[in-house]
Amino acid sequence: MSDSEEESQDKQLKIVVVGDGASGKTSLATRFAQEAFGKQYKQTIGLDFFLKRISLPGNLNVTLQVWDIGGQTLGGKMLDKYVYGAHGVLLVYDITNYQSFENLEDWFSMVKKANEESDIQPVISLVGNKIDLEHMRTVKSDKHQRFCQENGLISQFVSAKTGDSVYLCFQRLAAEILGVKLNKAELEQSQRVVKADIVNYSQDTVARTVNPPRSSMSPESLHYFSSGGNT
Numbered sequence: 001m002s003d004s005e006e007e008s009q010d011k012q013l014k015i016v017v018v019g020d021g022a023s024g025k026t027s028l029a030t031r032f033a034q035e036a037f038g039k040q041y042k043q044t045i046g047l048d049f050f051l052k053r054i055s056l057p058g059n060l061n062v063t064l065q066v067w068d069i070g071g072q073t074l075g076g077k078m079l080d081k082y083v084y085g086a087h088g089v090l091l092v093y094d095i096t097n098y099q100s101f102e103n104l105e106d107w108f109s110m111v112k113k114a115n116e117e118s119d120i121q122p123v124i125s126l127v128g129n130k131i132d133l134e135h136m137r138t139v140k141s142d143k144h145q146r147f148c149q150e151n152g153l154i155s156q157f158v159s160a161k162t163g164d165s166v167y168l169c170f171q172r173l174a175a176e177i178l179g180v181k182l183n184k185a186e187l188e189q190s191q192r193v194v195k196a197d198i199v200n201y202s203q204d205t206v207a208r209t210v211n212p213p214r215s216s217m218s219p220e221s222l223h224y225f226s227s228g229g230n231t
């Protein structure tokens with residue numbers, strides 16, 4: 001049997017990634033699905049879509065459909081439709097940008113509202129991204145933890161840049177959705193501390209630059225479409 005035939009027989013989970021613009025959603029999805037990272041910010045218009053197959057304990061393979069939703073869609077007409085029927089949601093913020101954390105209240109309300117009439121209630125994870133910039137953190141970890149406890153969310157810190165805990169973040173979400181327990185070794189990885197390097201915080205994180213189209217896919221992942229052409 002070919003890989004693609006096998007893949008089509010896997011259980012598929014719809015995972016939606018939301019949060020403010022520039023919090024790192026595309027970087028997270030790209031790091032996960034293609035094991036790549038781009039330094040320049042290219043705003044997502046509408047949504048991007050990735051597929052990636054992962055393995056869970058017990059020889060369980062599952063294909064994740066990752067819906068990377070553009071940060072500017074909050075308040076837009078299409079957002080409810082993108083989020084509807086999600087099995088899992090990653091609420092992403094940038095640990096160096098307090099506003100991106102505050103705005104998660106709105107993203108969270110939107111996710112709950114969009115799924116009010118759905119049979120599936122998504123498992124939701126709070127994802128603090130950019131932990132490689134620990135020295136620039138403005139969102140204290142206890143604020144993050146409180147938000148998780150109050151709302152029953154999975155807690156995760158990642159760096160799309162270094163790749164730290166990125167795979168685990170998706171794996172934990174999928175495991176929780178399917179009721180699979182991850183073993184100790186897998187969970188311990190999430191506690192791994194990353195040495196923060198001193199970064200010259202220049203244009204590349206602020207400028208809304210237009211880039212050429214994203215690079216080609218790894219065989220494991222398919223990048224289906226990018227609506228709106230990323231202009």
Ligand SMILES: Nc1nc2c(ncn2[C@@H]2O[C@H](COP(=O)(O)OP(=O)(O)OP(=O)(O)O)[C@@H](O)[C@H]2O)c(=O)[nH]1
Pocket residue numbers: 019020021022023024025026027028038039040041042043044045069070071072129130131132133158159160161162204205206
């Ligand atoms: N240092 C650091 N920079 C990151 C990280 N993740 C993303 N970035 C940078 O942050 C900027 C925004 O990242 P994107 O992934 O485009 O953000 P987004 O959330 O998809 O933005 P929208 O498309 O507007 O919704 C880019 O310059 C990335 O290179 C990270 O973990 N560490």
